Amino acid sequence: MLYKSINEENIEILVRKFYPEVLKDTLLAPFFIEKLGEDIQSPLWEEHLVLISQFWQFVALGYDDYTGNPLAPHFHISGLTPEAFSAWLKLFHTTVDEVYIASIGEYFKEKSTNIAQNFMRKLDLY
Ligand code: HEM
Numbered sequence: 001m002l003y004k005s006i007n008e009e010n011i012e013i014l015v016r017k018f019y020p021e022v023l024k025d026t027l028l029a030p031f032f033i034e035k036l037g038e039d040i041q042s043p044l045w046e047e048h049l050v051l052i053s054q055f056w057q058f059v060a061l062g063y064d065d066y067t068g069n070p071l072a073p074h075f076h077i078s079g080l081t082p083e084a085f086s087a088w089l090k091l092f093h094t095t096v097d098e099v100y101i102a103s104i105g106e107y108f109k110e111k112s113t114n115i116a117q118n119f120m121r122k123l124d125l126y
Pocket of ligand 1: 028031035048055068070077080085088111112115
């Protein structure tokens, strides 16, 4: 079943579907394993999944639980490339299509693409 609207619960479903796929992706997994380890059940990963859910709830629903700096940790990830960002976006968009109907999916695709471009510009990845 695809969700027809965005809420707190289905954002969490999206996030908890996306990162296991990230860990299966040969290009993306090493970046995450280096910082968070390979066990998605670990407390460190759980913290990340909660944080990312809060981030998207802030972006899409205006919730104020997320008070972090989304860009900052990416300055400390070595070896990031435009290709890695393309792979991240492609996988995120595939996951979005597995969770939401097309019109809602479009929203997440546009947002994520804009944020990724912003990150890449600030990380000097062009
Ligand atoms: C190739 C692309 C990307 C890679 C490899 C990557 C990797 C990571 C890693 C490893 C962390 C955890 C860092 C740590 O705890 O030390 C992180 C945090 C985070 N990422 Fe990414 N990321 C990518 C793209 C994105 C994009 C496009 C977004 C948003 C649309 C995003 C949103 C976030 C947020 C919100 C955090 C948490 C920031 C905080 O600490 O508050 N990331 N990322």
